[in-house]
Amino acid sequence: MPAFRSLFLVAALWTGALQAADLRVAVLVQDAAQVSLQGDLVPSSTPGADLVAFTDELAREICRRIRSRCSVSYVTFGEILPGVEDGSFDLGFGNFLRAPKREKRVAFSEPIFRSASRLVGSPATARAFAGKLGQAVNLDNLRGARVAAMEGSQQQAFLNTIAAERELTVVATATTAGAFDTLRNGSADFALLPIRTGYALISHDKSRRFGFVGPAVADHGLGDTAHIILPRQKEALRRSVNQAIAEIRADGTGHRIMRRHFPVNLD
């Protein structure tokens, strides 16, 4: 009997070790000040706090579903993809849009929600540019403007492709809050941001000076489904994560998490 008990204990420990793997998870912050918090609750007073809280809760729910102990790090967008690629992180929660260049570097999970991009700026700036352009400002007719975007984002990549032709100045920032700050301090005329991020920053801004400009855009790689990224070689982990995403979508957990942090349920 003692031998049997020992065997059972070893088996239980071994099984538990398998199921409760340690994962390093990168969660996107919207503001550089949030990086230092490293897992502590982000104060609601900081820009994009709701988005960070939403991403954090989603990451922890997925970790729970795949029976893993997750060590969550709050990092800027530009650090996530290289970190996942070189194996520093096992999961990257940065609402990544699929892009061929990215797919060569990391693996993508099933979609977690859908996203689009939209210009953010002040109505006064929008009217001024509309006067110069002779029509209401949108991404398709914008010329001669300084446009901020997050470093390494699809928005920045798109702006870079049209910058020369449209005489645009692309202002790259480490965070979305940084991009929004360029509007405040006048170093950019517009910021091209994901719609949720744009909404979070606009609604958080006390000055009420900024809003969305022109229609949202989902083509040119600026919109579609958003994903979790993983190291390409961790196929088993990708399957587990996909299973967890399917489960939280099917049992309504995903919607509940979203409703806790956003007034509307958009997926």
Next chain:
Amino acid sequence: MPIRPERYPANRLFALLGASFALLFTFVIVVLAVDQERVREASERLQQQTVPKIIRFQRLARNLDQLRQEGEQIFSSGTPEGRQQSLYLVMLVASHPSILEHSQAAAAARDTEAFLAETGRLATQDPAMLRVQQAEWQQLSRRLSMLVDDILVEGANLATADLEDVAGTMRVTRYKLMGATALLGGFLLLLMILLRRHLLRPLEKIDRALSSLSVDRPAPEFPDGSLAEIHAVEEATRRLHDAMVSNEAARRELQLLANRDDLTGLMNRRHFMESAATELRRAQRYGRPTAVALGDLDFFKSLNDTYGHGAGDAVLRTFAELLTESLRQSDLVCRYGGEEFAFLFPESTVGQARILVERFRERCAAHEIQLPDGLLVRVTLSIGLADASRCPIDLALQQADLALYEAKRLGRNRVVVAAETG
């Protein structure tokens, strides 16, 4: 010349039928498998494409309704901050890809957002403008509601169309299954009819023919069968009947040879004794009269010595012919030994038998027999007659023999009845 019907070897015929059945069954299986694959594909399409599409329609409808609700919120909110928050949400919802990818929804969302932004701006300057804008908002709100309904119906129609497609495929599959079952049933029925007609019935006829096969009946007749093997068995049955008839003829010939005297053609003594014993048992069982007699040619030894054995044989043969001609069909007569003959007269008293043998004796005595050398001779016959109605054949013949001695002693060429000897 009759046309010989074509016959087929059973193994080839059944192999052909089996192959046809297998082919038909395979065809049915393939047809059903194809239909099953169609149903599977339709179900998979429903699950993989239609259901996600329906979910997307539902989400789009929900987002549009969310847009409408936030618009209502702008009009019902009492503070500029509240209106601004709702406007941000309107912008957020209107920017969602689900709305952007649906042209009608995108146009409606764009118009709604522009109208509500303008309303928010006007209301910030003068809250009374909300009432001015209300009427136009009602139209926009109704447009959004109708679009929500249309999108929900469109989503529901997608499911209906796909389900009808699946139901249609399954209906066709059911008809095909029924058709296939009927086809297989028909094939099996045809197979059973063919088996019964060309195998079972001929076998039954062969069985009946074999059961009643007899030399007393004509050879069995079989209709021309289609199966070579059945025809072979029928032919064998006919040959068996022919062999039986042939064997019976041979048996009868052998029996005849075994029961007859070679020289005279009359019964031999063994056969006479068997037949006489049987006849006596019958007669005595029913109390019928029977008489026996022993006859002996007079001076036959002298005839043999004088004219040779050839002459003796000729006399015996002629005498036998006379006997055959003179006696009744029912009377038994045999060459008892040498020139001695035994008689049995069924259904005859001694008196009646005496009349018969007297008549024969007289005829014999008057008959000229031509010898091989052409010489004509006459022979006489002495006869001892006895009643056999109440004693065994041996005893009756002993009595007849005694009477024969008496006839010889009294001078030959006469009939003596055993009773007369005392």
